[in-house]
Amino acid sequence: MEAGALVVTFARTVDAFAFEDAARTGGVPGRLIPLPTGIAASCGLAWLLPAAAPPDALAPLAALRREGVYRHADRRFARLDA
Secondary structure (H helix, E strand, O other): OOOOOEEEEOOOHHHHHHHHHHHHHHOOOOEEEEOOOOOOOOOOEEEEEOOOOOOOOOHHHOOOOOOEEEEEEOOEEEEOOO
16 A cells, blocks of 8 residues: 555445445545555445545545544554544
């Protein structure tokens, strides 16, 4: 995983699928991935937003349920929304 990428986690699988549908409809870059080791979440899926995505790329999806947002750097994940 590239440094600077964002990982969005979810409490439920249905939330992950709803996020994926909204992201694809809204043109938000990224894809669903298995939950990376180093992150604890209730659902085993996460959304990976590439580091090259604009800083406000997640803004259109702010109303959707998510459990956490993390930035990948130096082989670790830092939670951004805690």
